Amino acid sequence: MPRANAIIDSFASVIQPHRRIIDIGAGKGLLAQEMAQRFDARVTIVDVASYNQTRLPLSVCDSCALAFADNSFDYALLSFVLHHSQNPDFILREALRVAREVIVVENHVEGKLRGAVTRLIDSWPAIQYGTPPCYFTKTRDEWLRWFEQFSVEPKTLGEFSLELNFFHNFAVILQRQTGQ
Secondary structure, three states: OOOHHHHHHHOHHHHHOOOOOEEEEOOOOHHHHHHHHHHOEEEEEEEEOOOOOOOEEEEEEOOOOOOOOOEEEEEEEOOOOHHHHHHHHHHHHHHHHEEEEEEEEEEOOOOHHHHHHHHHHHHHHHHHOOOOOOOOOOOHHHHHHHHHHHHHEEEEEEEEOOOOOOOOEEEEEEEEEOOO
């Protein structure tokens, strides 16, 4: 799974083994399955519908209202999820509520033309599987400024490319600011 490995490699340095991870917007669950094996972690996957192709536990729910208690997980993963939501702030708030630390993996997209092409390509699964389309694109710096409203300290972990080097991506960990 070269794609899964590239994504996981971008944030693996901060994951401690034997932890609880929630993968929000997990899709087929293949990335979550790889994390479970690699980190010997207990991984729960969440999505708005059952696309699960693994044996990992799945919670089908609206990511804006997760059915888990505060701090139920050590880590929450939002891998290419926020740009597929019309209300990404609700999803991020829920991730910050249910996990001690949140890892976000997103596209770094510069320019209007590249943004339009990215939205078109990234919306293809919406046509195939009924998943949400790509609603917007941002540069890494725009994402980092957007995170500021959530009282978190973002730390960029890694950058990588996918699909013939067209998609430029980054991983960031969000930690609550002291006193939050």
